Amino acid sequence: MEATSTLFKQLLENVKKYIEKNYLPEPFRTFNQASMRRMDDMAASMAMPESSVDRVTSKLLPSFEPKSFSRALFDLIDARDLTDVAVYKKAGIDRRLFAKIRSDNYTPGKETVFRLILALELSLPEAKELLEFAGFSFSRASKLDLVVKYCVETKHYDLAVVNELLFSNDLPILEY
Structure with missing residues (x-):
């Protein structure tokens, strides 16, 4: 023991x-809030239009279902x-x-x-x-x-x- x-x-x-x-x-x-806003602005400026993303994903992953x-x-x-x-x-x-x-x-x-x-x-x-x-x-x-x-x-x-x-x-x- x-x-x-x-x-x-x-x-x-x-x-x-x-x-x-x-x-x-x-x-x-x-x-801090300012850092978060800068990161959000940066992400928004680099984002693809939603329709482009949908088109690409539907072609690449037509039958993808997340586990x-x-x-x-x-x-x-x-x-x-x-x-x-x-x-x-x-x-x-x-x-x-x-x-x-x-x-x-x-x-x-x-x-x-x-x-x-x-x-x-x-x-x-x-x-x-x-x-x-x-x-x-x-x-x-x-x-x-x-x-x-x-x-x-x-x-x-x-x-x-x-x-x-x-x-x-x-x-x-x-x-x-």
Whole structure:
């Protein structure tokens, strides 16, 4: 038991260092209004007329349908030869919520996506891609995001350990 405690303390220390190194508080992320207007003006001056864009895209991508979060998730589950039950149980997700996720019209919250990332033991590129399908990304302005990202990078996928790291850093846990 002492060895486990020592390993956790080391992991916790590494997480704290990771947060210190990577955390960007709010003031460092904001642009002033003048900068935003200049960027908008620049983008508007470089934009193609909408009809040109529509013509080009319809010729290049006539049958393109973007992949949904649900399709991306179930492709990952299939690629790992896992069952839906094994994934939602490991992720601590209710069967009814998982059934909603199965539909193409449902987009889960970020914490739910985090739990699925951990349950599937995704690599960092896979985790980033799955987050993008749900409309999210890892944020350097969120300590919770940084803890989860660190755990993915270092392959610490146990939800109980991740929650303990979050709790130890006074952050909300990924609810079961």
